[in-house]
Structure formats: C-alpha cells, structure tokens
Amino acid sequence: MISFDIQQHKEKPIYQALLLGGACAVVSLLLILGNHTTTQAIEDHRTADKLAMLAQVLPQSYYTNDPLNETRELNHQALSAPATLMLAKKDGVVSAAAVQLSIAGWGGIINMIMALRPDGELLGVRIISHTETPGLADKIEMEKSDWITGFDGKSLDNVSEKGWQVKKDGGEFDQFTGATITPRAVVKGVHTGLLMYRRWAESEEGLKTLAGQASQNAENTPEAAS
Amino acid sequence: MSQFRQIFREGLWDNNVAMGQMLALCPLLAVTTSATNGLGMGIASLAVLLLTNIIISSVRGVISPQVRIPVLIVLIATVVTLVDMTINAFMHDLYKVLGLFIALIVTNCAIFGRAESYASKQPVLNATIDALAMGFGFMWVLVAVGGMREILGSGTLFANASLLLGSHFAWLETTVIPDFSGILLAILPPGAFMALGFLIVIKRLIDRRLPQKTNNDLVTISSHC
Numbered sequence: 298m299i300s301f302d303i304q305q306h307k308e309k310p311i312y313q314a315l316l317l318g319g320a321c322a323v324v325s326l327l328l329i330l331g332n333h334t335t336t337q338a339i340e341d342h343r344t345a346d347k348l349a350m351l352a353q354v355l356p357q358s359y360y361t362n363d364p365l366n367e368t369r370e371l372n373h374q375a376l377s378a379p380a381t382l383m384l385a386k387k388d389g390v391v392s393a394a395a396v397q398l399s400i401a402g403w404g405g406i407i408n409m410i411m412a413l414r415p416d417g418e419l420l421g422v423r424i425i426s427h428t429e430t431p432g433l434a435d436k437i438e439m440e441k442s443d444w445i446t447g448f449d450g451k452s453l454d455n456v457s458e459k460g461w462q463v464k465k466d467g468g469e470f471d472q473f474t475g476a477t478i479t480p481r482a483v484v485k486g487v488h489t490g491l492l493m494y495r496r497w498a499e500s501e502e503g504l505k506t507l508a509g510q511a512s513q514n515a516e517n518t519p520e521a522a523s
Numbered sequence: 524m525s526q527f528r529q530i531f532r533e534g535l536w537d538n539n540v541a542m543g544q545m546l547a548l549c550p551l552l553a554v555t556t557s558a559t560n561g562l563g564m565g566i567a568s569l570a571v572l573l574l575t576n577i578i579i580s581s582v583r584g585v586i587s588p589q590v591r592i593p594v595l596i597v598l599i600a601t602v603v604t605l606v607d608m609t610i611n612a613f614m615h616d617l618y619k620v621l622g623l624f625i626a627l628i629v630t631n632c633a634i635f636g637r638a639e640s641y642a643s644k645q646p647v648l649n650a651t652i653d654a655l656a657m658g659f660g661f662m663w664v665l666v667a668v669g670g671m672r673e674i675l676g677s678g679t680l681f682a683n684a685s686l687l688l689g690s691h692f693a694w695l696e697t698t699v700i701p702d703f704s705g706i707l708l709a710i711l712p713p714g715a716f717m718a719l720g721f722l723i724v725i726k727r728l729i730d731r732r733l734p735q736k737t738n739n740d741l742v743t744i745s746s747h748c
Binding site: 321328332339432 | 556585586587588589590593594597598601604605608609611612613615618676677705707710711
C-alpha cells in the first residue's frame with residue numbers, strides 16, 4: 298500500500314527535506330507559469346490605466362504622441378521620490394506637460410498628477426491615490442468634492458509665492474474643516490510641481506525641447522522663461 | 524447531512540471566524556469602512572479559503588506533521604499570489620476594486636487556521652463545506668461591521684456597490700439618512716473596534732439565551748492575529 302509506505306517514511310528527516318523542497322519546487326513552477334501568462338496582460342492594463350489617468354487632466358486632443366514614453370525625471374528636495382514629467386506633443390511641438398509626483402500627506406503618500414500648458418499654467422490636477430482620513434480629508438478626490446478644480450488656470454505668475462498655501466497659513470486655497478494637513482500637502486505638491494516644471498523649462502534641455510513652439514507662440518515663451 | 528449542517532452552524536455562528544475564533548481581525552478592522560468594502564473582502568477571502576482548503580485537504584496524506592507549517596504557508600502564499608495575478612490580468616475592473624483586499628488576505632490568520640486545524644485532517648468534501656461555512660461566516664460579519672460603520676459614518680449603505688458587483692446591483696446603494704454629515708469616529712479605526720465589540724456582545728447575549736448545551740464549549744481563544 299502506497300499510503301502505508303508514506304506513513305512509514307514520514308518520520309525520516311529525508312522525507313521532511315524532500316517534502317519541503319518538493320513543495321517549494323512545485324510552487325515556484327506554478328508561480329513562474331502564472332507570472333509568465335499574466336505579465337503581458339497586467340502590463341497592458343497598467344499602461345491603459347496610466348493613459349486613463351492622464352486623460353483626466355489632459356484631453357486626448359492635446360497630443361498625437363505617446364506621452365508615457367516622452368518622460369523626464371524631476372527632482373526637488375521637498376519630495377522623497379523623483380517626479381515624472383510627461384511631455385504631450387502635437388506634430389512634434391510640445392502642447393502640454395504633465396507632472397506626476399508623490400508627497401507626504403497626513404496618513405501616508407498622496408500621489409497626484411497635474412497637467413500644465415507649456416507656459417506653466419495649470420490645466421488641472423487630480424489625486425491618483427491617497428490614504429487620508431475618509432470622510433474628512435478625502436475631499437481632495439474629484440468624486441467627493443470639486444475642491445481640486447480650484448487649481449485650474451493657476452500658475453506661478455498669477456498666484457504669488459505666499460499665495461501657494463492654504464488660507465489658514467495666509468494663502469489662497471481653502472482648507473477643510475477638521476483637516477488642514479491634507480490640503481496643505483496637496484497645495485505644496487502642486488506648487489513643487491510648478492517650480493520643478495519651471496526649472497526644467499528654463500534648463501538648457503527644456504529650452505531646446507520647448508523651442509519648437511517658440512515660433513508659433515512667441516509671446517508665451519518669454520513668459521515661461523521669466 | 525446533519526454533519527454538514529453542524530459545519531455551517533459552526534462557521535456562521537458558533538465558531539465564527541471573527542466573532543468566535545477572534546481571527547482575521549486585522550483585515551476585518553482595516554477595510555470595513557463601508558458595507559461594500561466588507562463584501563469585497565468577504566468575497567476575496569471566501570475564494571481564497573475555498574481554494575486553499577481544497578488543495579490542502581487533497582494533499583493532506585503526504586504532509587508530515589513536522590514540516591506542515593512551512594508547507595501550508597508556502598501553499599497559501601502561492602494561492603493568494605496566483606489569485607492576485609489572475610484577477611489583475613483577466614478581470615482588471617474587478618481588480619481595481621478588490622486588489623487591495625487580495626493582498627491583505629496574506630495577513631489573514633483565518634485561512635491558515637482553517638488549513639491547519641481542519642483541512643489538513645479532513646476529506647476534501649468536508650474541507651470544501653467548511654471553507655464555504657467559514658467564508659460566509661466571515662463575510663456576513665464583515666458586511667455587518669461595514670454596514671454599521673457606513674450608516675453611522677456617512678449615512679449610506681452599500682455605496683459604490685455597482686463598482687464591485689456590476690451595474691445590476693445598483694439598487695443596493697441606498698441612502699439611509701439623507702443629508703447626514705456622518706459621525707467621523709465610526710469611520711476611523713476606533714469605530715471598527717466598537718462595531719465589532721457590539722456585535723460580539725449581541726452574539727454572547729443571544730448565546731446565553733440559547734439552550735445550555737450549545738454554549739458550554741464557548742470558544743477558548745488561543746491565538747490572535
């Protein structure tokens with residue numbers, strides 16, 4: 298009887314070793330197989346999600362290229378991880394840019410994306426993910442409140458350095474009742490994004506990349522560089 | 524048949540995962556900010572519990588007691604990972620809603636508890652029934668705690684249920700108290716402890732009124748997670 302045989306050998310150390318090793322081998326095989334069959338599909342979904350996220354702040358009509366592949370890395374001391382700058386181009390000319398960054402909120406990392414015109418004016422901001430207090434600080438989500446649309450049209454030029462704070466701190470942006478830290482973090486994140494974009498736009502590489510549009514949009518370029 | 528009825532009775536009430544065995548409290552307390560979230564976690568746990576119980580019960584003959592714990596852990600972790608990858612790849616919309624819960628199942632002692640104490644000693648059919656009973660038992664507690672917190676915290680019940688279950692279930696979404704700003708405490712972590720505490724109190728009160736024979740073996744709490 299096979300089962301009887303197993304019972305007899307179960308106590309031997311070699312059985313334990315083989316069992317554990319065998320289980321790990323089988324499991325690893327299954328995981329390799331599973332990973333192999335799902336990687337491509339998961340990658341496709343991830344790209345689609347990123348594009349959908351981008352579409353929330355930047356309408357598809359703004360670009361003809363693939364902004365996900367036209368990226369730069371931006372750094373700022375206020376951020377713990379580098380931000381991603383995505384360039385939207387129409388007929389080879391930069392028509393808009395998107396900055397995705399993460400900033401520390403109250404309950405964890407707030408991940409956000411903002412779209413800007415080449416001159417640095419905000420087209421829109423959206424929160425991608427956050428772990429803030431539900432019911433209190435989740436008004437930063439578009440689904441819960443239109444607070445986040447308060448950033449539309451703002452830029453470093455039409456809001457002063459001091460204005461980039463919540464009203465409680467003397468700035469222009471509303472805080473929420475009972476939750477100041479979250480909106481403060483979002484305002485700081487947006488401000489940092491704009492500062493990083495301006496620094497990039499004024500850098501040699503940025504000027505060269507944006508130069509394509511200088512001929513078309515002559516008035517805006519000096520402003521962006523100012 | 525009465526044996527299966529007993530298994531269901533154990534899982535749904537007497538030896539309920541959350542209220543009797545006091546297991547799986549971390550996912551329970553963490554995700555139940557709404558009834559929909561509770562339901563999502565319940566579905567994900569039920570699916571994983573069913574798979575692990577069946578697999579472990581089928582290989583119980585070869586597992587030796589000395590190394591059973593690492594073998595069970597490896598098996599459970601693999602099932603959770605495979606379920607996570609499969610849902611992510613082929614049911615991506617569902618994954619966006621359930622993704623968080625599936626990863627959290629790894630922290631769920633109930634799965635391991637059932638594998639260790641039941642599935643590794645019982646035939647496949649019994650293990651399957653046990654998984655269903657325990658899974659549904661855990662699910663109703665999750666939905667009950669989530670529902671209590673959601674009604675008190677936001678005045679709604681099953682908000683966003685159509686995201687989880689599809690648009691056919693949009694009728695589940697109800698506003699219990701209109702224009703209600705909510706009691707914040709209910710949504711915050713202490714609210715989870717309170718809601719669960721009330722549920723356990725109610726269960727104990729009911730148990731006390733039941734004939735003595737059913738509660739003479741009231742659970743001895745041996746381990747927590």
